Amino acid sequence: MSTLSTYPRPAVAVDLAILTVTGAGGADPELRILVQHRSDPDGIALPGAFLRERTTVAQTADMVLESKVRIAPDVTAGPRLLRLFDDPARDDRTWAVSAAHSLPLHEADLAGARGELVPVTADGQLEGVDKLLFDHAAIVAAAIADVRERYEIRQRYAGVGPDPDHFLPEPFTLHQLRRVHEAVLSEELHKDNFARRMKPHVEPVYDDDGEVLLSTALRGRPAALYRRAQ
Amino acid sequence: MSTLSTYPRPAVAVDLAILTVTGAGGADPELRILVQHRSDPDGIALPGAFLRERTTVAQTADMVLESKVRIAPDVTAGPRLLRLFDDPARDDRTWAVSAAHSLPLHEADLAGARGELVPVTADGQLEGVDKLLFDHAAIVAAAIADVRERYEIRQRYAGVGPDPDHFLPEPFTLHQLRRVHEAVLSEELHKDNFARRMKPHVEPVYDDDGEVLLSTALRGRPAALYRRAQ
């Protein structure tokens, strides 16, 4: 402890698995992850950066978004730590530890982002991406498992309520909400059971006359609009 | 990236919330956490150390156990990452990031350990400990929440089977197993429901004659002995 500063220190990378649901509210929402092409080691990778002098993980994540992804999102929830990668040989260039995070963002915040939003397959792979650099494939797998766990709608023992990462803008119909959960889980849900489970966690949106706002349906009966409770 | 080595790097600490259940198998098992007295900044703290040149978290944890706790445990499961503490001002001495881990160990492995095993209260505090150094109180709270979640026995949606951290040596009776879970959760469980949930995850232990081994009861009917299934 007394010789604290004399020992070599690792570079600490913050790698981000940026998740979004594209087309939320529309016909075919899809869970996607942002990957970028790198040339330093040549290949596909997640965006990331090293912690600079006296900065935090959150600040570093902001810096990555700004300078590498070129977006300025309205971050609702901060990056979620998934795991540490600490194999001393994982990066040829230097001793580097990676703190792997997931970062769920609105699709709207990703407009103009550098990189590509790649759809996630049912078994947790990235569609059409063979290989990611470093241990980024493991980060992607962990991020998908993490978000799917949180979108489980077994209210009693799991689940954190409707669309915890706010992929879907308010107000929304129960149908739209279900489509988003289905996109994340890659699993079909029964509309009746889904509605019963979600009802306690959403509230209807009213207009000036105290009437429940309805969606303007293209066909069929218009659906009631809701927002997250409280 | 090209100037990788020119930037200052943080010291990376591995702090360990070492958990055990004392008296597992006995009358009054208790969930406890190891704390140590420090004089550098004076106070009570969790054991920990900084990552040294090209070592891993696991190696650093082993080093902490050897040189600071003075034990050589038979580690069943590695340290579990709880969270990162990255406030640049959290340590006066230098820029240090802490990777907070929990490490569940057998009570037997902690014989002769430096420090004190402090009981955990029902609300997740340490009994009789006012204040911990740095952010170690938050680490303790996270470690307790983590182990309690894993000892929940709602098999369908949570739970990782009987006594996932192996606090209780085999073979054991269902009564002993339940007492250990109760000690971790700080909550009483019904013996009948507990037995039904655990039965699929344990198997009886047989003697040479193919008879089910029984505990030698002090009073009452002897209980069957089990071990974890498979």
Next chain:
DNA sequence: GGAATAGTGTCTTTCAGACACTATCTG
């Protein structure tokens, strides 16, 4: 037999899964 502990049968409640029906819109 009595005390003590082990182990099981079963009733009730809750809730997910599934099916079918009714309701309300457009053209």
Next chain:
DNA sequence: CAGATAGTGTCTGAAAGACACTATTCC
């Protein structure tokens, strides 16, 4: 009205919670 989508009533089965009973040991 037909077609389409929204929303609900209700049956079933699985499992947790709770209670009570039976079983086996030592004294």
